Amino acid sequence: MAALPHLFSPVQLGEFSLANRIVMAPMTRNRADAQGVPGALMVEHYAQRAEAGLIVAEGTWPSAAGQAYCRQPGIATAAQIAGWRKVTDAVHARGGSIVLQIMHAGRIGSHHIKGEGVDTVAPSAIRAAGEVFTDSAGMQPYDTPRALTTDEVRAVVAEHAQAAINAREAGFDGVELHCTSGYLPMQFMCSGTNQRTDGYGGSVANRVRFAVECLQAMAAAIGAGRVGLRFRVGNSYNDIQDEDTVATHAELLRQVSGLGLAYAHVMRAEAPEVDAFALARDGFGGELILNDSFDGISADAAIAMGQCAAVSFARDFIGNPDLVRRLRDGLPLARFDRKTLYTPGAAGYTDYPAAEGVSA
Numbered sequence: 001m002a003a004l005p006h007l008f009s010p011v012q013l014g015e016f017s018l019a020n021r022i023v024m025a026p027m028t029r030n031r032a033d034a035q036g037v038p039g040a041l042m043v044e045h046y047a048q049r050a051e052a053g054l055i056v057a058e059g060t061w062p063s064a065a066g067q068a069y070c071r072q073p074g075i076a077t078a079a080q081i082a083g084w085r086k087v088t089d090a091v092h093a094r095g096g097s098i099v100l101q102i103m104h105a106g107r108i109g110s111h112h113i114k115g116e117g118v119d120t121v122a123p124s125a126i127r128a129a130g131e132v133f134t135d136s137a138g139m140q141p142y143d144t145p146r147a148l149t150t151d152e153v154r155a156v157v158a159e160h161a162q163a164a165i166n167a168r169e170a171g172f173d174g175v176e177l178h179c180t181s182g183y184l185p186m187q188f189m190c191s192g193t194n195q196r197t198d199g200y201g202g203s204v205a206n207r208v209r210f211a212v213e214c215l216q217a218m219a220a221a222i223g224a225g226r227v228g229l230r231f232r233v234g235n236s237y238n239d240i241q242d243e244d245t246v247a248t249h250a251e252l253l254r255q256v257s258g259l260g261l262a263y264a265h266v267m268r269a270e271a272p273e274v275d276a277f278a279l280a281r282d283g284f285g286g287e288l289i290l291n292d293s294f295d296g297i298s299a300d301a302a303i304a305m306g307q308c309a310a311v312s313f314a315r316d317f318i319g320n321p322d323l324v325r326r327l328r329d330g331l332p333l334a335r336f337d338r339k340t341l342y343t344p345g346a347a348g349y350t351d352y353p354a355a356e357g358v359s360a
Contacts, residue, residue, distance in 0.1 A: 003330060004296050004297070004299075004300040004327060004328070005300070006021070006300045006301075006303040006304045007020065007021050007022060007296060007299050007300040007303060007311070007327070008020045008021070008022075008328060009021065009303075010053075011053070011287075011309050011310060013054070013228075013262045013263045013287050013289075013309060013310070014174070014224070014225030014226060014227075014228075014260075014261065014262025014263065014287070015173070015174065015223065015225035015226050015262065016054060016097055016099070016173055016174065016225075016226075016262055017097070018053035018054050018097060018310065019053050019095070020052075020053040020324065021053055021299075021303055021309065021310035021311060022052050022053050022299075022310070022311065022312075022313065022323070022324050022327065023052060023053060023054045023055075023056065023265075023289050023310050023311065023312035023313070024049055024052040024054070024055040024056060024312065024313065024314075024317045024323075025056060025265075025291055025312040025313060025314035025317070026056040026057060026058045026059055026101040026176070026178070026230070026314075027058055027314050027317075027318070028058050028059055028069060028072065028342070029045070029058060029341065029342065029349060030069055030070060030071040030072060030342040030343075030344070031045070031071060031344065031349055032071050032072060032073035032074075032083070033071065034070075034071065034135075035077070035079065035080075036061065036067065036071075036072060036073050036074035036076075036077070036080055037073070037074075037077075037079045037080050037082075037083040038073050038080070038083035038084050038086070038087055039083060040086075041345070041346060041349060041350055042073070042083075042087055043086050043087050043090045044090075044350045045321075045349055045350050046087050046090065046091050046098065047087075047090035047091060047093075047094055048321035048322075048350065049096075049317055049321050049323070050090070050091045050094035050095065050096030050098075051094070051095075051096065051322070051323075051324040051325065052096060052317070052323070052324055053097070053310065054096075054097050054098070054099065054310070055091060055096060055097070055098040055099070056098075056099055056100075056101055056176050056228075056230075056265070056312070057084075057087070057098055057099065057100045057101060057172070058072075058073065058101060059072070059101045059102075059103030059178050059183075060072070060073045060074060060075045060100055060101060060102060060103060060163075061073075061074045061075070061076065061103060061104065061105065062074075062075060062076060062102055062103075062104055062159045062160055062162070062163035063076050063104070063156075063159045063163075064076065064114055064115075064118045065104075065114070065118055065119055065120065065121050066103070066104035066105050066106070066159075066184065067105060067109055067113060067114050067118075068103070068105030068108045068109045068113075068132070068183070069105075069109075069113065069132065069133075069342075070113050070133065070134060070135045071135075071344065075100060075102070075163050075166045075167055075170065076162075076163070076166065080166075080170075081166050081169055081170045082170075084100070084167070084170035084171070084172070085169075085170045085171050087170075087171075088170060088171030088172055089171060092171065097173050098172055098173060099167075099172055099173055099174040099175055099176050099226075099228065100167040100170070100172045100174075100175050100176070101175070101176045101177075101178050101230065102160055102163045102164065102167070102175050102176070102177055102178060102218070103178035103183055104156065104159075104160070104178075104183060104184040104185070105183050105184060106120075106121065106122045106123075106145065106183055106184030106187045107120060107121075107122035107126070107127065107128050107142060107143070107145035107184075107187060107193070108128055108132070108142060108182060108183060108238050109132065109142065109143060110132050110134055110140045110141075110142060110143055111143055112134035112136050112137045112140050113132070113134050113135075119145075119146050120142075120143035120144075120145045120146065121145055121146050121147075121148050121152070121156075122145035122146070122147065122148070122184070122187050122193065123147065123148065123184075123187050123188045123193060123194040123195075123196055123200065123201065123210075124145075124147050124193060124194055124195040124196060124201075125144060125145055125146060125147045126145070126192075126193055126195070127141075127142055127143070127144040127145065128142045128182070128238055128239040129142075129239040130142060130238070130239055133342075147196070150198045150199070150200070153200055153210060154213075156184070156210075157210070157213045157214050157217050158217065160177070160214040160217055160218055161217035161218055161220065161221040162221075163175070163218075164217075164218040164221045164222045164226075164227070165221050165222060167222075168222050168226075173226065174222065174225075174226030174227060174228065174262060175218060175222070175226065175227055175228070176227070176228040176229065176230050176265060177211065177214055177215055177218065177227070177228070177229050177230065178230055179211050179229055179230055179231045179252075180230060180231045180232040180235045180237075180267065181232070181235055181237045181238060182235070182236075182237050182238025182239060182240040183238070184210075185210060185211040185214065186211075186231075186235070186240055187240070188200060188207055188208070188209070188210035188211065189207050189208050189210075189211060189242065189248050189249075189252065190207070190240050190241060190242035190245075190248065191207070191241070191242050191243040191244075191248075192240065192241035192242060192243075193240060193241075194207050204244075204247060204248050204251045205251055205255075207248065208248065208251050208252040208255060209255075211229075211252060211256075212252070212255045212256055215227060215229060215256055215259060215261065216259065219259055219260070219261065224259050224260040224261055224262070225260065225261075225262050226262060227259075227261050227262060228261060228262050228263045228264065228265055228289075229256060229261055229263075229264050229265065230264075230265035230266075230267070231249060231252070231264070231265075231266065231267070232266075232267035232268075232269065232270070232276065233245050233246060233249045233269045233270075233274055233276040233279060234246075234269045234270045234271050234274055234276075235267070235270060236270065245274075246274060246279065249276075249279060249283075250279060250283055253279070253280065253283030253284050254283060256284070257283060257284055257285045257286070258285075260286075261286060262286075262287070263286065263287045263288065263289050263309070263310075264280055264284045264286060264287075264288055264289070265288075265289040265291060265312065266280040266288055266289070266290055266291065267291045267292050268290075268291065268292035268293060277290055277307060277308070281307070287308075287309040287310075288307075288308040288309060288310075289308060289309065289310045289311065289312050290302060290307065290308040290310075290311050290312070291311070291312040291313075291314070292314075294311050294313065296327040299311035299313075315336065316333055318336040318341070318348075318352070319333070319334040319335055319336030319337075319352050320333050320334050320352065321352055321354060322354040322355055325354075325355065326355055329355075331355045334352060334353075336348065336352070
């Protein structure tokens with residue numbers, strides 16, 4: 001522990017008391033059942049990693065229209081809430097803290113996944129380039145979405161508040177809004193996917209309104225100190241473009257800076273000339289979790305220099321269920337198998353051994 005004293009010190013983020021500053025980042029792994037209900041595999045996976053100061057559980061849909069992927073969990077039904085409760089109970093039993101990332105996919109999805117009668121919706125009726133895997137029909141192009149009416153936008157905001165309430169019922173310590181990777185909040189934010197003419201389109205202030213209102217609604221439902229925000233400046237994933245990504249995110253941070261959120265979870269910008277971490281420090285005014293391409297030494301240094309309160313790890317947590325111990329004791333990290341990232345079953349999910357099971 002002495003080698004990484006800052007990374008292994010406790011910290012308070014809003015209502016979350018972290019025993020260390022190692023955060024497990026949210027990662028889509030597609031291990032729920034066909035109805036989006038977490039099962040025993042997910043319980044084991046998260047419990048194995050409960051030594052993290054905070055786990056941010058994977059992007060989870062707040063309503064059927066928000067589902068992106070096969071076997072992606074939801075937080076909309078009683079069965080889903082009960083399934084997640086087993087996960088949170090297991091994490092808490094091992095002394096961990098866990099929040100749920102709320103992820104409405106918007107135009108990213110297919111009726112082959114959601115089922116007939118469930119619309120794919122977005123700010124504007126612009127189909128995303130690319131395809132998505134479906135269990136029933138293999139690779140399929142993304143649906144052409146239907147543009148939400150103004151009243152429907154407000155209803156989706158209310159769905160986010162209900163998802164936060166459901167998450168608390170499921171035992172989560174709080175929630176995080178997924179505001180990047182080309183999903184619905186980012187679709188509203190970006191000029192390339194938002195051609196609306198109502199109060200949710202046009203100016204940058206209007207385009208960030210949906211994300212801000214979701215955060216406000218979630219904060220009103222469960223308390224701002226239990227709500228976080230995740231974003232990445234310049235993220236082009238899922239065919240997303242914006243005319244001025246720095247200005248858009250600066251406006252988002254300006255509008256949310258007074259909400260008293262627990263944290264902002266900031267990914268390193270894709271463009272090397274953009275310092276997303278500095279933008280967040282200047283604009284958010286609260287605690288930051290930084291993400292992407294950190295190891296133990298650089299994470300400890302970032303905390304020591306006051307750049308952030310904590311650092312999140314994604315890839316390293318896949319193959320290293322005992323990542324916290326390995327960082328603490330200076331043990332080598334295992335690699336993970338990319339071929340089993342999204343496949344059903346235990347392989348590449350719960351079968352990575354802890355360090356004591358690895359021969360010298």
